[in-house]
Amino acid sequence: MAVFVLDNRKQPLMPCSEKRARLLLEDGRAVVHKRYPFAIRLKDRVGGDTQPLRLKLDPGSKTTGLAVVRKAGDGQHVLCLFDLVHRGFQIKKALEQRATFRRRRRSANLRYRAPRFDNRIRPKGWLPPSLQHRVDTVTAWVEWLRRLAPITALDQELVRFDTQRLDNPEISGVGYQQGTLLGYEVREYLLEKWGRECAYCGATDTPLEIEHVEPRSRGGSNRVSNLSLACHACNQEKDRQALTDFFATARGLRRRLKQHGHTADIRLERVQRQLKQPLRDASAVNATRWALFTALKAIGLPVTVGTGGRTKYNRQRLGIPKTHALDAACVGPMDALHHWQVPTLTIKATGRGGYQRTRLTRHGFPRGYLMRQKQVKGFQTGDMITALVPTGKKAGTHIGRVAVRKTGSFNIQTQQGAVQGISYQYCTLIQRGDGYGYHSTPSINHQGGAGQTVV
Structure with missing residues (x-):
């Protein structure tokens, strides 16, 4: 993994190798500037020639991948990989708990007071704190990495899943739906929606096939809301049967369900429920994608955008394993990716603590006191x-x-x-x-x- 380098005035220079950084530190020509991510500061150098670097982002609902790359001949060379783990779920739970305690106090202490009129107005572009946290955290790390490396451009995976276009192929014409990325967009969406397992028997670590829940012979459409993922055995056994008939009569399915610890009734109810629900993580990403794009543009660097289908297309075409950071490295148009086998630094948002000095029971009563210092x-x-x-x-x-x-x-x-x-x-x-x-x-x-x- 490359080491970030700063000059004597804390201006970013080109990252160097770990061996060169070690030699500079041993010779006394550099000092450690930051441990995570590791960066050194030169004592005897001011300014220098740099190459343009790109910072690529793959925003996710739980984890955002970051990759610093530079152009190398016919492709791109990976310098650093990062996984930024968000804490939006913890923020949501904390706000719900705080609202519960506040509601109990009001009902217990202010029974005689009439409810006040809620006249608070949310500003334009307002996001819930759990979603705004994702935008703020990613933007903060983009700014920090700019201070450590000469980054000149950004690549963002803006459209993870365009659910409207996937559900209605006729909405945008032939160019989008019949292009090279059509299959990748649909398959990646279904993999995320169905948890990368067979929708019927729950099998994992097996090749999955796209399957029509309502068969075409019974009037089923090609819309993504009528598609699921099935292993080869379930796909063949279901054939033209309706969903309820398949779960009621298929012996092979019941045998596979028993192997994976599932029952037919519970599994059928799960499939029917999942068909009606959109992808939850896709909803979170779609809610923040434009806010993040606007925040990145405000930084002042050119921003290039791509889709989740193109990212998967690049990754599979180049034979690269799937991780959040490597997905970020595959964002946008590219011909080749070199030296991507580098360690990944996982950055987990933990928060800075709170002002609360008293632990509470589930009813909101104090049960212990924390240190004052x-x-x-x-x-x-x-x-x-x-x-x-x-x-x-x-x-x-x-x-x-x-x-x-x-x-x-x-x-x-x-x-x-x-x-x-x-x-x-x-x-x-x-x-x-x-x-x-x-x-x-x-x-x-x-x-x-x-x-x-x-x-």
């Missing part, structure tokens, strides 16, 4: 630290985010899990808490190694 022995919850424990059951080196206690006995959240009861005397600060947790994922090969699955 945030720092203990020079450490604060969320800081990245290294703990060198010399002896005992927890002997070894532990690197991760710290959770402080007033006693000076800390908990450390590492990539392998939580380590409890580490004394502050063994801890060394790496980087102050910035509201994010970091860990690195090893690079993967063409066969999808390191625990990744090629889809």
Whole structure:
């Protein structure tokens, strides 16, 4: 993975290799500027020639992929990969809990007061906090990466799934629907909607085929709302049967359902319910795509957009495994992608804590009190630290985010899990808490190694 380089005035230069960064640090020509993502600052250089770099984004409802690339001959060369994990679900749950507590207090203490008129007006372009968080977090990281690398352009996957066009092919003419990407748009949407498993028996890790829920011979259409994914056995056994008849009479289906721990009635109800519902993650992405596009344009860099179908087309054509970061590297028009087997830095949004100093029961009553001070022995919850424990059951080196206690006995959240009861005397600060947790994922090969699955 490339190392970001800054000059003596903190202006971005071209990223260098890990070996060159190590030599510069050993010779005393550079100092560590930032640990996550790793960046060095040169002591003896001001300015220099740079090459144009592109930052590619693959926005998602839970994770957004980021990739820094540069043009290399007939294709693009990957320098860095990032997975930005959002916390929109935690924000939504916290707001719901706060609203519940507030509602209880009003009903308990203000029974005699008439309800007030709700005259609050939402501004134009307003998004719920859980969705606005995605836009703000991605925009913040684009700005931070601009300070670390000479990024001159952005590529965004703007249209993940155009559900209106997928559901009604006649809406936009022949050019869009009969192009090269037609099959990729539909297949990728169905994979996301049905959870990458057979809609009927729940089989996974098997080739899936597009299947008409209401058969064409019975008047079924080609609309995406009438399409599902089925394994080859279910597709062949269903044939021209109606959905209810298939679940009632198919012996092979019942045998496969039993193997996967499902029942026919529950599975039939799930299929019928899923057919009527749009893809939830697609709804979240579609709600924020234009807000993110507007925010990226306001940065002042040219923004190129692409579709989710083109991203999948590029990835499968080049034989690249599926991850969020590698999807970002495949966004937009491209001929080749080189040196994409680099580690991925996972950036998880954790928040900066809260002002609440009292823990509450589910009814909103206090059940415990937190510390009034945030720092203990020079450490604060969320800081990245290294703990060198010399002896005992927890002997070894532990690197991760710290959770402080007033006693000076800390908990450390590492990539392998939580380590409890580490004394502050063994801890060394790496980087102050910035509201994010970091860990690195090893690079993967063409066969999808390191625990990744090629889809």
